[in-house]
Amino acid sequence: MFSLKGKIAFVTGASYGIGFAIACALSDAGAKIVFNDINQELVDKGLSAYKEKGIEAFGYVCDVTDEQKVKETVQNIENDIGVIDILVNNAGIIKRIPMCEMSAEEWRQVIDVDLTGPFICSKTVIPSMIKKGGGKIINICSMMSELGRETVSAYAAAKGGLKMLTRNIASEYGEFNIQCNGIGPGYIATPQTAPLREKQADGSRHPFDSFIISKTPAARWGIAEDLAGPAVFLASSASDFVNGHVLYVDGGILAYIGKQPK
Secondary structure (H helix, E strand, O other): OOOOOOOEEEEEOOOOHHHHHHHHHHHHOOOEEEEEEOOHHHHHHHHHHHHHOOOOEEEEEOOOOOHHHHHHHHHHHHHHOOOOOEEEEOOOOOOOOOHHHOOHHHHHHHHHHHHHHHHHHHHHHHHHHHHHOOEEEEEEOOHHHOOOOOOOHHHHHHHHHHHHHHHHHHHHHHHHOEEEEEEEEOOEEOHHHHHHHOOOOOOOOOHHHHHHHHHOOOOOOEEHHHHHHHHHHHHOHHHOOOOOOEEEEOOOHHHOOOOOOO
16 A cells, blocks of 8 residues: 555655655655756756666756746646656745844745745646546645744744645645645754754764754654655555645654753
């Protein structure tokens, strides 16, 4: 029931990082992988990375905030490869700026990529999914879909909105055998977060590293591969009666109030 053999999976922004790890997991389960990124350089980088993994992937240059370009890209995918069975809305950005210092333009850019992009991609693939008899949409949410934190007002607002978009797609299109669910990653060890995990000159942990370890019952950062099983589950027939759910893969952070100060 976890096999994705014969399925076509479109993972947005999957040249590297979490999107790349999820795409590799879907490929291992049998899916054919299609991805996009914002420019040709990133698409080429992704194609090389997939080739190194022994995965035949198909890459397209596409800005997920451009509705016309998304329509053209989805049509090209259908013409070149086939109808998309699995959409993973992974493309996203974050701007860590105190709210009162953030411009409306910066706010709109985060909302546009992190919330409007998934809306555009989902509304574009759903008609063909309905014609085919069903499909799977996975939105990459965040712990910020539930929690606030300083300097991430736009990101938290976008990811909170993405949680509700997930529920609304499930509500509106569940009758067409379309399941829309989310994955909410915790703090994941990636090249982007590496500076936050570097040892200090005295050999101690970085303060933010110590903070995350203390707030995580698993007492470690996640790795991108921790998202592989949840992604395959939500992309496969194993989750055919799971709809409108956000699966948090966070080592238990959201369940934990934290240690009592000594």
